[in-house]
Amino acid sequence: MSPLIKIKDVRHAYETASGPLPVLDGLDVTVQEGGFCAVVGPSGCGKSTLTRLVAGLMHPDAGEVWLHGDLVKAPRSTVGMAFQNPVLLEWRTILQNVTLPLEIVPDGLKGAAAKERARYLLSLVGLDGFEDKRPSELSGGMRQRASLCRALVHQPEVLILDEPFGALDAFTREDLWQTMHQVKESEPFTAVLITHDLREALFLGDQVVVLSGRPARTQYVMDIPQTTRPTLDDLYTAEAAERLATLRHQIEIAQGRAAPEEAS
Amino acid sequence: MTPSLRKVVVPTLAIVIFLALWEALVWIMGWPNYKMASPSDLIPAYRQYWDLFLVMGWQTLWRTVLGLVLAIVVGTALGMIMGFSRTMRDALYPLLVGFNAIPKATVVPIVALMFVGAHDFNTVLIAFMISFFPIAVSVSIGLSTLEPEYRDILRALGASQTMIFRKIALPKTLPEFFGALKVSVTLAFIGTNLMEIVSPHGRGLGALFDSGKTNSDYPLMFAVLIALAVLGIVLYYVVVALEKIFAGWAERQPS
Structure with a gap:
């Protein structure tokens, strides 16, 4: 390999x-x-x-x-990034934040397909029902989950x-570690x-x-x-x-x- | 009381109380009109000069708005230049601060001499000059304090500079921009009236104020002040409404 x-x-x-x-x-x-x-x-x-x-x-x-x-x-558009600061855009909903990379990468999913993909990822990290919330309405751990979805949405290499996870409390951090393993199984x-x-x-x-x-x-x-x-x-x-x-x-x-x- | 009803009733009540206190003060002190006119004196003044108030109020309003629009265009452009280029920021900042520090009342006669006879142009120019500074500063600060991670998120995907500006820098700066615009609105009114009062050319509410002064019509002078305040409030809330539409996300939900 x-x-x-x-x-x-x-x-x-x-x-x-x-x-x-x-x-x-x-x-x-x-x-x-x-x-x-x-x-x-x-x-x-x-x-x-x-x-x-x-x-x-x-x-x-x-x-x-x-x-x-x-x-x-x-x-290159084949990387996805997530930082300690989740840097979500406050003027967008969580769903719109996740679809952001698709608006930029060449031949990214558009319209309904983009939303579908974002919804799928959000459900994978346990954020169903938060699609239309603003980042300010979410906790630190949830924001980091959304940031993770954004990093993955365009299927980066x-x-x-x-x-x-550096700025999260210990228990939230451990939750997210397990989420990482779950996400990796399907994505x-x-x-x-x-x-x-x-x-x-x-x-x-x-x-x-x-x-x-x-x-x-x-x-x-x-x-x-x-x-x-x-x-x-x-x-x-x-x-x-x-x-x-x-x-x-x-x-x-x-x-x-x-x-x-x-x-x- | 529902919250939306409260939003109307509370400020209205405050205004009524203010007027009542004013009326009471003049009445108790027994002040004659030339010392201070009371609200009840203003009603005849408005009735007598209503047509003039409409015409001159409109003159003041459109020149203020035009000056403000110019201030938005030029202020945003300057702010963008200073926000993106450190060299330009270092170069322009002291100039702008110096320019802003000059009392505009001293500029009025200079401008009036420079463009003698061009009253509308003069007035718009002063309204613009007095109000563009907060906009330029807020836009430049908004752009230059953009956290590098925001840029990196898009740059790593191969986004162009214009794309980064459109998707991130511009919307992120909007709350600061509207904050500055609220300051600029009232400043622009001051600018318009400075020109209308200091360099009389018979137009605008400032001219009406001036004629009240020359004719010793004190209720008229106070009536003009109140009319200016009303225009100021209207324009301010127009900006607030625009802010709600374009930057409503910046307002935290009351929890």
């Missing part, structure tokens, strides 16, 4: 008033089709830069980003999730998830990539054997605890708090 996303030795520096600020320095990430890659790393290590690279919103100084065998040079996607939550990375990802502190490089990659329909209980097994400990340790190395020679 060919990888859907291939990020090869990407390097990038931002221009700042006090000279160039390197953020990425040798980033390698490979995600297979249908894969779910969770990226964790210390704060400010350049994780969001990674999402902008995959989305084609910026070019790296060096290295290559490949998507489905094509070199990414510009934004890649779903880019930049800490989408298969390939995803890159940026997160600060190791349990989230473990529960959702089939691959966890640990980035080093800034400038970020790929420090550690953990493959997670996938079970069908994992439950939250799967996070409290001895196996999961061991993986969490390993990831925790890798983060400490990335933060410079632990010596790297202990790493495998």
